[in-house]
Amino acid sequence: MTTRLSARAAIASVTDAGSFAELPAPRRESPADGPLAWAGYDASRARAAERTGEQESVVTGTARLGGHEAVLVSFEFGFLGGSLGQRTGDRLEAAYAHARAHRLPLVSLIATGGSRMQEGMLALTQLQRVARQSVLTRAAGLAQLAVLRDPTTGGGWATLGAGADVVLALPGAQVGFAGSRVRPADADPAAYCAEGQYAAGHVDAVVPAAHLPGTLANWLRVLAAPRSGEPVEPPAALADVRPPATGWDAVRQARDPGRPRAEAYLDAYFELRLHLSGDRAGGTDPGMLCGFGLREGRAVAYAAQCGTATRPAGYRTAARVVRLADRLGIPVLTLVDTPGAANDAAAEHAGAGAAIADTFAALAAATVPVTTLLIGEGGSGGALALAAPGNTWVTPDSYFSVIAPELAAAILKRPESAAPATADQLRIRPQDLVALGVARGIVGPANR
DSSP states (O other): OOOOOOHHHHHHHHSOTTOOEEOOOOOOOOOTTTTTTOTTHHHHHHHHHHHHSOSSSEEEEEEEETTEEEEEEEEOTTTGGGOBOHHHHHHHHHHHHHHHHTTOOEEEEEEEOOBOGGGHHHHHTHHHHHHHHHHHHHHTTOOEEEEEEEEEEHHHIIIIITTSSEEEEOTTOBEESSOTTTSOTTOOGGGGBHHHHHHTTSOSEEOOGGGHHHHHHHHHHHHHSOOOSSOOOOOOBSSOOOOOSSHHHHHHHHTOTTSOOHHHHHHHHOSEEEEEOOOSSSOOOTTEEEEEEEETTEEEEEEEEOSSOBOHHHHHHHHHHHHHHHHHTOOEEEEEEESOBOOSHHHHHTTHHHHHHHHHHHHHHOOSOEEEEEEEEEEHHHHHTTSOTTOEEEOTTOEEESSOHHHHHHHTTOOGGGHHHHHHHHTOSHHHHHHHTSOSOBOOBTTO
């Protein structure tokens, strides 16, 4: 279990010293013992206020993180378990409105058990208010970041937490829609912790408390960076090789285990890179690297295949990042490198076709410029789904094909030995792709 900081201590732990300025709390007149006349409710609130020094379960304000200003929302778990009531909703709504009015990102430091029982359905409907404010803030093109403290459960997880654009969690934090007192007795506890939610694709990163200030500051640095309305330049080729003489040479070069992969290209391209993980639908794919970074001081989003068969979760993660970049006005770089989409039974059960379709749709709908570099294998539609129409470049050690040459030969009822000749017929070499108009050009090494 993580250390439970007070709301103000949590703010102080991640913000620049002395930069926090509290927002005024909206006034709300409340009848005795609240809207339900719940016996003892006023006394409970008074004890919570005396114990914590707060008048409600959330503290809101503005602060700087690494020099970048943001709106902060921090929950006070010591005030009735950080529960959401009407006055909590008032404060959250005002914080979101301030973020929109001043064009600031919103950072939520969450520690809540959910809705406040003493206010009944009126407490539960605060989730609708929060959801509405989140939607309005999203439509305004502003980012929302969440830090999941211990615990983050119930409606707080289902709105401020899981609904954020970037979700970070403290190690060991209890995270889940069902709190510890309401989940099934035989439920796997690993499903209700930060690490379990990360493994299931619902959390972008589990960040130790000591690293959290720097991580949040880096995110705000990227989000505040200038962004270009023009397509970003493709990375330089990392392998100094000549374009292949034959189609089969192209296949062999692309399949060379020593060929540079996505991680190397991303490291060479970005001076700062922040990873996003998970499809928010229960899956992750280590063969798809996604996130945002800085390239020569400008913000760029990326989605990069790592040379493996891409899983449905990988496509959904890529689509998620492309749509987020589009909403924030940040150009996108994609790196294509896959023998094809995963085609096993598990991939079909996980919705491979729908996931690929969604990725095609995300790129087709993007209003920000997208640049693609083919860095290895371009295996059929599973690779094309990540390729920018009209702005795809290729490295000399790559190929793009409607189908793998071996499979094409098998479909045509040719012997295995015919695969090289079939590769030539398919015209899959980098120079062929340029001649066909599929690629704009072949990129060379940076020192050429």
